[in-house]
Amino acid sequence: MDTSMKGRTFFENWGPVVGWAALIFYFSTESFSSSVTSQAFGPIVIWLIPGLSADQLDAIHWLIRKLGHWTEYFVFAVFIHRALCHQFSRHSELRHSTSTAAIIFLYAISDELHQAFVPSRTASFGDVLLDSFGGVCALLWLSLWRK
Secondary structure (H helix, E strand, C coil): CCCHHHHEEEEEEHHHHHEEEEEHHHHHHHHHHHHHHHHHHHHHHHHHCCCCHHHHHHHHHHHHHHHHHHHHHHHHHHHHHHHHHCCCCCHHHHHHHHHHHHHHHHHHHHHHHHCCCCCHHHHHHHHHHHHHHHHHHHEEEHHHHHC
16 A cells, blocks of 8 residues: 555545544634523524423423533444544454544543633533543444344
């Protein structure tokens, strides 16, 4: 395989991982703080479910944000696992899954550390666990899907 083909394969394998990691990083900026997303989601939720109390609206907003964490890392795990399987095809499925889970966990920690330095964001170990859970769910889904 020539050098250009190796580079193309590497980019095809890891490009989605790097792109998605960048997107997660962007979601951790002030642009996606709770106060900003509440302004976007609030009117939509009120339109869909009129008559909500402020507490109910806050709870739905919280749930949407937590589902966002789970979904981000579910997709991220799929991309990482795919890249590992293609790049290291001789390794076992267990090794790919374990490596994916470790990468997800470490990136979730780095994401929360990033948020600790953003004035309108807070770091939360609970979010690290939620992110990791999203990744593990993706690995379980991949395992079931392959069977």
